[in-house]
Every structure is written in structure tokens, then in C-alpha cells.
Amino acid sequence: MASLSWLGDLSRFALSPSNLAPLLLFFAVFYLASFYQKRRSVYRNIPPGPQPWPVVGNFGGLLVPPFIRRRFGQTPDPNIGVMEALTSQAQVYGNIYSLFVGSQLLVVLNGYDAVRDALSNHPEVFSDRPDVPTISILTKRKGIVFAPYGPVWRKQRKFCHSTLRNFGLGRLSLEPCIQQGVASVKAELMRLSEERGGSGVDPAKLIGNAVSNVICSLILGQRFHHEDPEFRTILDLMARGLEICINSPAVLINIFPLLYYLPFGVFKELRQVERDITVFLKKIIGNHSQTLDPNNPRDLTDMYLMEMLAQQAAGEEDSSFTEDYLFYIIGDLFIAGTDTTTNSVLWVLLYMVLYPDIQGKSASMNQRGGRQTRGRRVCMGEQLAKMELFLTVTGLLQAFRFRLPDGEAAPSLQGRFGLTLAPCPFAVCVTARGEDGFS
Numbered sequence: 001m002a003s004l005s006w007l008g009d010l011s012r013f014a015l016s017p018s019n020l021a022p023l024l025l026f027f028a029v030f031y032l033a034s035f036y037q038k039r040r041s042v043y044r045n046i047p048p049g050p051q052p053w054p055v056v057g058n059f060g061g062l063l064v065p066p067f068i069r070r071r072f073g074q075t076p077d078p079n080i081g082v083m084e085a086l087t088s089q090a091q092v093y094g095n096i097y098s099l100f101v102g103s104q105l106l107v108v109l110n111g112y113d114a115v116r117d118a119l120s121n122h123p124e125v126f127s128d129r130p131d132v133p134t135i136s137i138l139t140k141r142k143g144i145v146f147a148p149y150g151p152v153w154r155k156q157r158k159f160c161h162s163t164l165r166n167f168g169l170g171r172l173s174l175e176p177c178i179q180q181g182v183a184s185v186k187a188e189l190m191r192l193s194e195e196r197g198g199s200g201v202d203p204a205k206l207i208g209n210a211v212s213n214v215i216c217s218l219i220l221g222q223r224f225h226h227e228d229p230e231f232r233t234i235l236d237l238m239a240r241g242l243e244i245c246i247n248s249p250a251v252l253i254n255i256f257p258l259l260y261y262l263p264f265g266v267f268k269e270l271r272q273v274e275r276d277i278t279v280f281l282k283k284i285i286g287n288h289s290q291t292l293d294p295n296n297p298r299d300l301t302d303m304y305l306m307e308m309l310a311q312q313a314a315g316e317e318d319s320s321f322t323e324d325y326l327f328y329i330i331g332d333l334f335i336a337g338t339d340t341t342t343n344s345v346l347w348v349l350l351y352m353v354l355y356p357d358i359q360g361k362s363a364s365m366n367q368r369g370g371r372q373t374r375g376r377r378v379c380m381g382e383q384l385a386k387m388e389l390f391l392t393v394t395g396l397l398q399a400f401r402f403r404l405p406d407g408e409a410a411p412s413l414q415g416r417f418g419l420t421l422a423p424c425p426f427a428v429c430v431t432a433r434g435e436d437g438f439s
């Protein structure tokens, strides 16, 4: 018994408030020492970069509310976006530098040469996807875009790519489907322009709609009217979900994943957006299951369900072809096939209104193919994207002259950080070619 009496002494010692502070200090110093020791040994050869804070890495500033930062003389500049902030660091540390998101190392590649060298000359390193908490929570690392590089990703991608090709991806047979969208953008642009007089029209929703309808035809077998409330809601939900993940305090989920479950603010909103998208897509998959006719598959969803049933019938117990996986694939294609192409078309239009003399040269526009890379992870919709860009941009420029509304200041070329860089909202006025004296 006597040998354990020191335990009582120790508990009295530990509980004493005057001894708590040195103990905490000891743990803090110990933690910091092991943090910097680990950084020195594990991350010996990483590119240079700003010194990270313990626990939060280089994103510590995000945790300090703006009113406290202002007290210390720091005024967050709303005009400096994430891209500008990252680019400015490249001027200090070079075009390849390190950042820490929490304890996760992130290597930033800045500029065309660094990105091209990495993707073209080191595909074996860059074909995988990192385990980023927000993405992993939302995608469960399923689907195609964010799935780890490996046999499941390869099987699913191969199946989707060849099925989409059968439905016209990258083939001339898809042209009427794209032209249908272009025709409706042209008609709406003309109608809204006349209705609004000189105040102009924001083309973002019209273009987004037309682009999204092409991917909807391929994967869901249906097009939606741009005023269809359900379709509008799902496009808005996807845009809002991306916005929250990338441009809100929800980025802190990448440092403290449990924040995702907070019952308020953008965290709660993100979970609601996720639930609403799930309900929408699951309803579509359910409808396809009920009306499936194996002799007359309508789209990628039908083909996937048929493959899933065939694999079940063949007794493949560990098949990755499930309704759950299909759900993530549809979400991936929807987002990858909408946001990217829409923003590319919007950038072209923005540059056209800022440099109007270039519009006179549009008749000689030609489609230039990029060099196709091999064996490695590349965009699955590249051919579709090129076709959509070419037909949409030429279709619009052959029909209209675009200009800024009278008296409107030139829109910023800064862009909004997102899945891809989107132009900030801008309005255009259109005049039918020929009516303004130009051909």
C-alpha cells in the first residue's frame, strides 16, 4: 500500500492550478519541438515556402476573425483573391513552392512551364488524387474525377468513356445536340437584350444552361428548359456547393474535418446542399431503374444500370458497379462537364467585349487541336469540350456583335477562384451582325 501513496501526492500536485500552467507550457513546447523536428526530417527536400504555424499550417490567418485582424492593423483586401495571393507568393519563393494546409503538404505550381513540366514529364506522380478532407467527405473518393488512381478508377473510367463515345462524345453526331443549345442562347440573348434596352444581359446562366444540357442528354437522356425550376435549382445548388467548399470558412474543414458537422453557418448549408443534390440525382436514377428497357438504352445511366445487373447476374460479388457509384459518376460528369466549358466560353465573350476589334476577325476562326497526351490521367471530355467551345463561340460571334452596356466600366479580368477560374459577373449588349453595318 505504502508504495502507491505517491499517487495521492501526484494527483494533488497535478490538480493544483498553480502547477497547471507550467504543465501546459511543457506540452506546448514539446509539441512545437516535435512539429519542427518532424518538418525538418520528413519534409527535408520540399520546395521553399512560408513558415507554417503548428496545427493550422499556412492558413492560420483564416482562423482569426476580420475584426481582430483589423485591431492589429491588418486590413483584409477584398480585391485580393486566392489566385492573386498564391501568385504573389511565387514572386517570393519561386514558381514551385510549398504550403501547409494544417499538417498536409501542398506544392504550388505557378505558370505554364511548371504545370506543363509536371503533367507531361511526371505523369506517374501526378495521376493520383490527394486525400483532401472536404473532397473525400463529399465524394467518398468514388466516381471518376476524385477517385484514387488504381484498378477501380480505370474500370469505371473506361466504361464511362466508351459508353459516352457510343452516345456521341467526340463525334459529329453530337453536333445537332450542341447546336440546339446554341440556338436557344442566341434567341434568349436577342430577346433579353431588346427587353432590357441598353442595360445588357448577364450571359452566364444562359451559357451554363446550354452547356449543361449537352452532358444531361448524354448521361440522363433529357434536356431541360432553362427556366425549368428543378434544373435551375440543381445548377444553383452545384454552384453554391463549389462556392462554399472553395470560397468560404468551410475550407477550414480541410484542417479540422469535424467542422463539417457544425450545426450552423456554411457548414450546415453545405450538408443541406449535399442532401438536396442527392435527392435530385437519386430520383433520376430511381426513374431510370423503373423504366429501364435493355433493348433500348437511352443514355449512360441506362447503360451503367445494365452493366451493374449483368455483373450481379454473373455473380461478381466485389464488383464496383453499384447504384451508389453511379450516383458519384453522374455528379462528377455534371460538374466537370458544365463549370469548365461554361467558364471558357464566358472568358472568350469577356475578352471580345474588351477587345471589340477582334470580333471582326471571327469569320476566319479555325479549330486548332491540342496535342493529345498518352497513358496518363487526362480530361475525359476534351473532345466534347473542344467541339462545344468551337460551335458555341463561332455560333455566337457569327450571329452577334457584343459590346459593353453604354457607360459601364470595363469588367475586371481578375476572375473568381473556383473549380476553374470564372470571370466575375458581367453584362453584354448584342446587335445582330449585318444590322450594325458589319458583316
Ligand code: HEM
Binding pocket: 119, 144, 145, 146, 157, 215, 332, 333, 336, 337, 338, 340, 341, 344, 377, 378, 379, 380, 381, 382, 384, 385
Ligand atoms: C474547357 C473545358 C474543360 C476543361 C478546361 C477541362 C479540364 C480538365 C482537367 C484539367 C482535368 C484534370 C486532368 C488530370 O487529371 O490531369 C479534367 C478531368 C476531367 N474532365 Fe475535363 N475539362 C473540360 C471539359 C470537360 C467536359 C465537357 C467533360 C465531360 C465529359 C469533362 C470531364 C472530365 C472528367 C470525367 C475528368 C476526370 C478524368 C479522370 O480523372 O480520369 N471535362 N478536365
